[in-house]
Structures are given as C-alpha cells and as structure tokens.
Amino acid sequence: MISTILLLGTVLATVTRRLGNVAGTVRREVLLPIGQALERLLAPIDRALEPAANAYNRSLGPYFGTMTGLQFALILVSVVALLTAGVWAPMVGPLVGGGLLRTLALASIWAIFAMSWDIQSGYTGYISFGHSVLSGAAGYTTALLIVHVDPGLSIWVTASVSVLAALVIGLLIALPTLRLEGPYFSLITFVAVLLFYRLTTAFSSLGGIPGFGQPDVFTWDPVMRYYYMAIPMLLIALGLTFMARSNLGMILVAIRENESAVSAAGINPTKFKIWSFALSSIPMGIGGVLLVGFTGNVDPETFVIVDNSIEMIAMAVIGGMSSILGPLGGAFLFEFLNHQLFHSYSTPVRYLFLWGLVLLVLVFARDGLFRMIWHRLGAVRGESE
Amino acid sequence: MLGDIGTLVLQGTMISAVYALIAIGFTMIFGVGGTLNLAHGALIMGGAYVFALLSREIHAAVAFPVTIAVIALLSWGLYQVLVRWVEENVVITFLATVVVAIATTEFVLYQFGSSPIGMTLISGAVNLEPYGINARTRYVQFVGFVISWIAIGLLWYYVTHTDDGRSVLAASMSERGAQLTGVDLHAVRSKTWLIAGALAGTAGVILGSTGGATPLMWLNPLALAFIIVVIGGIGSIKGSVIAAYVIGFLEQFTVTFIGHGFRGILSLVVLVVFLLYMPQGLYGREFAHD
Numbered sequence: 225m226i227s228t229i230l231l232l233g234t235v236l237a238t239v240t241r242r243l244g245n246v247a248g249t250v251r252r253e254v255l256l257p258i259g260q261a262l263e264r265l266l267a268p269i270d271r272a273l274e275p276a277a278n279a280y281n282r283s284l285g286p287y288f289g290t291m292t293g294l295q296f297a298l299i300l301v302s303v304v305a306l307l308t309a310g311v312w313a314p315m316v317g318p319l320v321g322g323g324l325l326r327t328l329a330l331a332s333i334w335a336i337f338a339m340s341w342d343i344q345s346g347y348t349g350y351i352s353f354g355h356s357v358l359s360g361a362a363g364y365t366t367a368l369l370i371v372h373v374d375p376g377l378s379i380w381v382t383a384s385v386s387v388l389a390a391l392v393i394g395l396l397i398a399l400p401t402l403r404l405e406g407p408y409f410s411l412i413t414f415v416a417v418l419l420f421y422r423l424t425t426a427f428s429s430l431g432g433i434p435g436f437g438q439p440d441v442f443t444w445d446p447v448m449r450y451y452y453m454a455i456p457m458l459l460i461a462l463g464l465t466f467m468a469r470s471n472l473g474m475i476l477v478a479i480r481e482n483e484s485a486v487s488a489a490g491i492n493p494t495k496f497k498i499w500s501f502a503l504s505s506i507p508m509g510i511g512g513v514l515l516v517g518f519t520g521n522v523d524p525e526t527f528v529i530v531d532n533s534i535e536m537i538a539m540a541v542i543g544g545m546s547s548i549l550g551p552l553g554g555a556f557l558f559e560f561l562n563h564q565l566f567h568s569y570s571t572p573v574r575y576l577f578l579w580g581l582v583l584l585v586l587v588f589a590r591d592g593l594f595r596m597i598w599h600r601l602g603a604v605r606g607e608s609e
Numbered sequence: 610m611l612g613d614i615g616t617l618v619l620q621g622t623m624i625s626a627v628y629a630l631i632a633i634g635f636t637m638i639f640g641v642g643g644t645l646n647l648a649h650g651a652l653i654m655g656g657a658y659v660f661a662l663l664s665r666e667i668h669a670a671v672a673f674p675v676t677i678a679v680i681a682l683l684s685w686g687l688y689q690v691l692v693r694w695v696e697e698n699v700v701i702t703f704l705a706t707v708v709v710a711i712a713t714t715e716f717v718l719y720q721f722g723s724s725p726i727g728m729t730l731i732s733g734a735v736n737l738e739p740y741g742i743n744a745r746t747r748y749v750q751f752v753g754f755v756i757s758w759i760a761i762g763l764l765w766y767y768v769t770h771t772d773d774g775r776s777v778l779a780a781s782m783s784e785r786g787a788q789l790t791g792v793d794l795h796a797v798r799s800k801t802w803l804i805a806g807a808l809a810g811t812a813g814v815i816l817g818s819t820g821g822a823t824p825l826m827w828l829n830p831l832a833l834a835f836i837i838v839v840i841g842g843i844g845s846i847k848g849s850v851i852a853a854y855v856i857g858f859l860e861q862f863t864v865t866f867i868g869h870g871f872r873g874i875l876s877l878v879v880l881v882v883f884l885l886y887m888p889q890g891l892y893g894r895e896f897a898h899d
Contacts, residue, residue, distance in 0.1 A: 351700055400881055407645050411835040418832050419877055534711055572719035579712035586705045
C-alpha cells in the first residue's frame with residue numbers, strides 16, 4: 225500500500241514536470257496551426273459582418289459593450305437559436321438522447337442562477353457559497369403562500385412576494401457580512417446554506433425532507449414550458465449585461481482588483497457590495513420562482529443543498545467569471561453535458577466528469593471557455609481588444 | 610438534569626477534541642499559504658474510508674498509523690499536483706479545492722454508495738449509568754480525546770521548539786520576513802499540507818469510528834471548523850483549540866437542551882457576534898504587512 229503510494233508520488237512529480245514541456249509542444253505544433261487556419265477561414269466572414277456590427281456599436285454599443293463582426297454574429301445566432309428552440313429542439317433532440325427541450329428549460333433556469341451569482345461574486349471577487357439560499361427563499365415563500373394563505377393566489381402575487389423575500393434574505397446575509405474582507409464572507413455564506421438546510425428539516429412547518437408538492441407547474445406542454453423559462457432568462461441576461469457594462473460594473477471590478485484604491489477614490493466599497501448583492505438577489509428570486517414552476521415541488525434537495533450553490537459556481541467558472549454572458553453559456557454547456565451527452569451514466573459518474581472538467585478549466589483556462597472563445601473571435605483579424 | 614449536565618460535559622469534551630484537530634489543520638494552511646482549503650473536508654472523509662477498508666484486512670492498531678500516513682501523503686500530493694500551480698490567485702485556489710472536495714464526494718458515492726460504512730478504532734463501551742450519566746460512552750471516544758491531545762502536544766512542541774517548526778510559524782506571521790531569514794517558503798507550505806493532512810486523517814478515523822463513514826460526513830465538521838478558526842483567530846493554534854472547546858460545548862448544549870434540529874444555530878450567532886465586534890478572533894493578530 226505505502227510503496228504504491230510512494231511510487232505514485234514519484235510518478236506524479238515527474239509527470240507534472242514533464243507535462244509543462246508536453247503542453248508547450250502541443251501548443252506550438254498543434255493548437256497554433258489550427259488557430260491560424262481558423263483565423264484565415266473566419267477573417268472574411270468577420271469583415272463581411274463588420275457593417276452590421278458597426279451599426280450596433282454606434283447605437284447600442286455604449287450600453288452593452290462593443291463587438292466585432294464575428295462576435296456580433298455569435299450573439300445573433302445564439303439569440304435566434306434560443307428563441308426558435310421550440311421548433312428545432314424536438315427534431316434534434318432524439319440525436320442527443322431526447323428530452324432536449326426539458327434540458328434547455330432547466331439550463332435557462334440555471335443560467336439565471338449562474339448570471340446572478342456572477343454579478344455579485346464574479347465581479348466583486350467576494351465568492352458566495354450561499355446563493356442557493358436566495359432561490360430557496362423565493363421557492364419556499366411561494367410554497368408557503370400557496371399552502372397557508374390561499375391556493376388560488378395569482379402567480380403575479382406569489383412571484384412578486386417571493387422575489388421580495390429573496391431580496392430581504394439577501395440583504396440579511398449581506399448587511400453583516402459584506403463589511404468583512406475576503407474569505408470571511410465566503411465562510412459565512414457557506415455556513416448560511418448549511419443553516420438554512422437544517423432549518424427546513426428542523427421545523428415541520430417548512431415541510432422537512434419531502435417538502436411541498438402543492439405548487440403547480442406552469443404548464444405541462446414542453447414547448448410552452450421552455451419559453452416560460454427562456455424569455456425571462458434572456459431579459460435578465462440583457463439587464464445584467466447592461467448593469468455590468470455600466471459604471472456600477474466598473475466599480476464592482478475595481479473592488480475585486482483593489483478595494484483600498486476604491487475607498488481612496490472616495491467611493492464606499494461596502495455600499496456597492498451591498499448593491500451588487502441586492503442586484504444578484506432579485507434575479508435569484510425570479511429563478512427560484514421559475515424553478516418552482518418547473519418542478520412543481522419545493523424541497524431542500526432541489527432548492528437549498530450546498531451542491532446547488534457550487535453548481536452555479538461551476539457553471540460560471542466554465543463559462544468565464546465576470547462576463548455575465550459567459551456563465552450563461554457555461555450553464556447551457558453544463559446542463560447539456562449533464563442531461564444529454566452523459567445521460568446514460570449514473571449520477572455520481574456524470575458529476576465526476578463534470579467536476580473534472582471544472583477543475584481543468586480552473587487550472588488551464590482560468591478565464592473560462594466562453595470568454596476564451598469570445599476574445600479569440602474578437603482577435604481573428606489580428607487586432608486584439 | 611444533573612445527569613444531562615454530566616453527559617454534556619463528557620460528550621462535549623470528546624467531540625471538541627476532534628473539532629480542534631480539524632480546525633488546527635485548516636488554520637495552519639490558511640495561516641501559511643493564505644489558502645482556504647475546502648478539500649480538508651475530503652481528506653477527513655478519506656481518512657474514515659481508508660481506515661474502514663484497511664481495518665478489514667489488518668489490525669486496527671496498524672491500520673491507524675497507515676491511514677494517517679496515506680492521508681498526509683494525499684494532502685501533500687494535492688498541494689504538489691494542484692494547489693501550488695494556482696495558489697497565487699486566492700479565488701481560483703478556493704474554488705479548485707471546493708471542486709476537489711465535491712468530486713471526491715461523488716467518487717466515494719460512486720464507489721461505496723451512500724449508506725454508512727461501519728468501522729471502529731477500538732470496540733466496547735463503558736457504562737456510566739451508576740454515576741448518573743445516561744450515556745454509554747464508547748472507548749473510542751476516550752481514545753479520540755487522548756489522541757487529539759497527543760497530536761496537539763506534538764504539534765506545539767514542533768512549532769515552538771524545533772527550527773523546522775519555527776519556520777512554519779515565521780511564514781505564517783510574515784512571508785517576506787521569513788524569506789529574508791532564509792526560509793524556503795515552498796518547503797514550508799508542503800510541510801504544512803503534510804501536517805494538516807495527518808491531522809485530518811486522524812480526525813476522520815475518530816469521526817468515522819463514532820458515526821460510520823458516509824460521503825457527506827465532512828460537511829458539518831468542516832463548517833464548524835470554519836467557525837472555530839474565525840473565533841480562535843486565523844493562524845493561531847492556541848485560539849483554535851480554545852474555540853474548538855467553546856463551539857463543541859455549545860453544539861452539545863444545543864443538542865441536549867434545545868433539540869437536534871437547532872444544531873449549529875447558536876454557533877452561527879456566536880460567529881456573527883465575533884465577526885462584527887472582534888473580527889480578529891480570540892488570539893488572532895494583525896497580519897504583518899509585506
């Protein structure tokens with residue numbers, strides 16, 4: 225046993241040393257030529273699309289960020305694909321294991337979570353492990369309203385009260401903790417999730433492990449269900465991108481990079497951190513409401529457990545933290561891999577694959593896959609941002 | 610009532626000893642490298658599972674030190690293979706260790722399932738009923754208490770009385786200062802991970818012996834270790850030990866007198882109070898600036 229471990233240790237030590245060399249060779253011999261070939265192929269397309277992109281840059285660029293031709297095309301194609309998924313997904317679905325619309329709807333909800341996490345944690349660098357508490361607060365509020373107040377309450381009432389509840393809980397967590405610096409914040413949010421989980425099982429009025437089955441799903445029609453999830457998601461993506469590209473986003477990034485410099489510039493970082501948390505709580509609440517409408521059941525397993533919070537982080541990391549649209553792409557990639565590509569494996573195996581992927585991205589592509597693709601597309605014709 | 614208090618004192622003392630082990634390892638890594646190591650939880654669980662598997666084959670007295678060595682090496686390997694490459698970015702390191710912890714949990718779930726695996730360091734229990742304490746205290750709890758204090762004593766001796774250990778202490782006070790006096794920071798960090806791994810392995814065996822090895826056994830002890838570290842003061846071994854007893858007794862008090870479901874809530878209140886009024890903790894010091 226010990227000898228095997230010692231052997232393993234020696235092997236690992238040599239392997240890591242060699243790996244650096246191998247990675248360098250691979251980069252020079254394989255990736256670089258492929259990249260150059262792609263660039264040669266894509267450059268004319270980029271040039272052709274430039275007028276359209278420039279028109280956009282002139283009108284909306286100042287609010288949502290400027291793009292090159294290819295980047296513009298990518299966004300346009302993605303939005304059109306998402307909006308028309310009700311048509312093409314049932315046809316493509318069987319090729320990738322079926323149930324594609326369900327996966328896309330689920331991915332939309334998780335995209336909301338990942339983006340909300342990103343505007344708070346990705347931008348300010350205050351990593352929250354407690355975001356599932358926010359969606360959980362919204363979900364539980366909906367369930368409690370339906371069970372204890374009136375089963376016939378309109379969705380507009382329950383939804384707005386639920387989002388408000390998420391905001392209140394968010395501020396309750398944020399106000400005492402965001403005065404603290406660095407790791408303390410993460411630790412407290414982590415403990416907050418465990419605590420909330422324990423509360424749901426400690427008080428029988430919160431439903432315990434089985435939770436509440438009373439809330440109804442929005443609809444059983446898979447196409448309609450998808451649009452119920454995707455359209456709010458796109459609107460939230462739009463709103464958060466706008467916020468992130470505004471002065472607010474710049475201050476949040478400045479807090480991440482150098483908090484004392486922000487204070488020195490006469491800006492109170494605590495105030496802006498609380499703002500970002502509030503800004504993050506509201507879409508988390510909306511996501512929570514949508515998740516209730518998707519599952520029709522509110523229980524700790526789907527809403528509260530720590531794994532949920534970490535899954536949001538994983539999506540944001542895969543896509544690229546602090547870019548809003550990166551986590552959106554990350555969420556779709558994560559859910560697609562989880563429910564379509566790997567769907568024949570058992571749950572632990574699937575997650576092992578996925579966590580392995582996240583780890584690889586963290587070590588080798590810190591900026592995230594989608595951010596990498598995005599910047600590569602922007603630099604196709606040699607000019608970099 | 611009196612019996613309850615007896616139980617409280619007894620159980621509190623036992624469990625606090627284990628919390629202290631976990632918290633010390635956690636706080637050492639944070640103090641020296643600035644890394645919040647959530648994979649510490651995975652190492653605790655690893656200790657329990659490795660011991661459970663080994664003790665089927667060989668005698669527990671042999672399996673125990675072997676387990677500690679294995680987990681210490683795993684911890685060291687984690688540092689060498691993963692953490693040292695990303696440690697300059699605190700956020701990435703933090704996330705990477707979280708992912709390692711979760712992936713390990715999934716692996717264990719895949720390999721052994723979610724049902725607890727029974728194991729024990731030493732079997733048998735002592736009946737304290739005649740003395741008015743209504744708990745059957747198992748020998749393993751006493752053994753855990755003793756082992757914990759042996760480990761703490763050894764560590765204390767190492768850190769304060771050997772040059773090697775003093776370099777660890779120095780690195781946790783001021784990296785730059787330590788470097789200027791010729792301390793090899795990389796070696797110190799590797800050593801810290803080795804020691805923290807050994808402590809986590811020990812804690813895992815004791816925790817597993819009292820409650821069985823399960824894939825999620827690390828979550829609550831780790832959360833408590835966070836609280837303990839903050840209350841004790843980050844980087845302080847003495848603070849961690851004292852805070853471990855405070856929190857351990859508080860937990861036991863909640864379980865005995867308020868109800869099992871409210872575990873952790875009082876500790877959290879204490880944590881918030883500390884964060885607001887005494888964020889440096891009981892024995893924390895201001896970090897010397899580089």
